[in-house]
Amino acid sequence: MSRTDEVVDGIRRMILDGRLRPGDRLPVEKDLADTLQVSRGSLREGVRALSILGVVHTRQGDGTYVTSLDPARLLSPMALVLDLQDDGAMPAFHSVRRVLETEAAGLAASRMSDAAVAEARAILDQVTDVLRGSPVDHDTFIEIDIAFHRVIAAHTGNPVLEALIESFAGRTVRARLWRVLHTEGIEERTHDEHEAIWRALAARDPEAARIRMASHLLGVEDSLPRRNDLP
């Protein structure tokens, strides 16, 4: 086990033991390096790694603090790494996304407030303008697509589910997804399916919301190029 790993493990252990709690400030580099019996260089490597993992964050001139340790924060670095995946893995990722978002749609249908339903409605209404354009403003359409799915995830009442969906269907991943979709008229079809999902949400019908979301995302999977399609 390298020195750096010992640093990571040491800090992790301090948090688990309760010696460090969210929001707490870590000892200064010199002291902590002394405590963990490593040089400042090795200490910094470990702290930096935890910083990228979202466990701590440092501010120059101030100090290093334990973050809130929210699921959203701890799961977000996954997105950085997910788009390193080969295009061939996209179907597998999307299948998992479908499972997660289907569950989210069902939960949201039961839990969304009237205000949240209105928010989703407002997002969909923006699409009308975009689709009128010729050619369609693709980037804006993607932004709206993301926003619609995000508002659903935000009202599941499950922050872990929400954070996971954000990782699997966030901006970078979604951009890649749309890059490989070439089907004609896909924007219109997507919008129609979003409308169907919205109706299920507005009707507070979890079963319908699940089916509509699953159908929507299965349709996307059908449009994904299979591995055999590649040269």
Add this chain to the structure above:
Amino acid sequence: MSRTDEVVDGIRRMILDGRLRPGDRLPVEKDLADTLQVSRGSLREGVRALSILGVVHTRQGDGTYVTSLDPARLLSPMALVLDLQDDGAMPAFHSVRRVLETEAAGLAASRMSDAAVAEARAILDQVTDVLRGSPVDHDTFIEIDIAFHRVIAAHTGNPVLEALIESFAGRTVRARLWRVLHTEGIEERTHDEHEAIWRALAARDPEAARIRMASHLLGVEDSLPRRNDLP
């Protein structure tokens, strides 16, 4: 953006651009530091972070290599970070786990080979001996529990789903889960439910497998202490 972040982004970009492919060796520290216009110290911090994220791995005296970038490898660091979660977040995590494993059970029922079914059977047969003990060997029971769920995940045909389940239901998380379960006779009930899941798998009945798995994990969630139970 700090120097280290530039290193992380630079290497990530090299992989995305295809300048680095899985298995490739990175330039030596001095050269890479020179290319990215940072000192060796900063470079090492960035490389170390990517190493902990599972993107590269370094061997002293040899060099630094891009990993296979398998989903399993890239998702595994999540487990390191998941057990930093407060016990209060456990229900949310477990709900997601239930969704993932329910899907896995359905997929596995369709795809498991006869050999895989036999493997699952063998795992369950071990339980009989363990339950005969008094007191029950808890650690061994947990190991078998993990092995049973893992063999199901391994036969979904979806490596992303498998890796995600491993993160959400791996050894460390599971150990914590069992630590907060106090229900009397829970081992026996768990075993009975595992048997029911196995019968559905052996019958190649996806719907039954889904229901049995969901029921099994919902039962676990019922046994989780609610937030209000805490002092």
Add this chain to the structure above:
DNA sequence: CCCTCGCAAACATCTGATGAAATGCCAGCA
């Protein structure tokens, strides 16, 4: 009471040096 300036603390970065591990080469031997 409020604002500004300067000092001290803390992280950010760089440089040079030394240690440890893996690899490759090659001489020596069977």
Add this chain to the structure above:
DNA sequence: TGCTGGCATTTCATCAGATGTTTGCGAGGG
């Protein structure tokens, strides 16, 4: 020829020291 053992080189691991940058805070003046 083929193998084996050790030596030199390469490369990462770690340390120590020095300097730059940013932040926070308090003293002092308006």
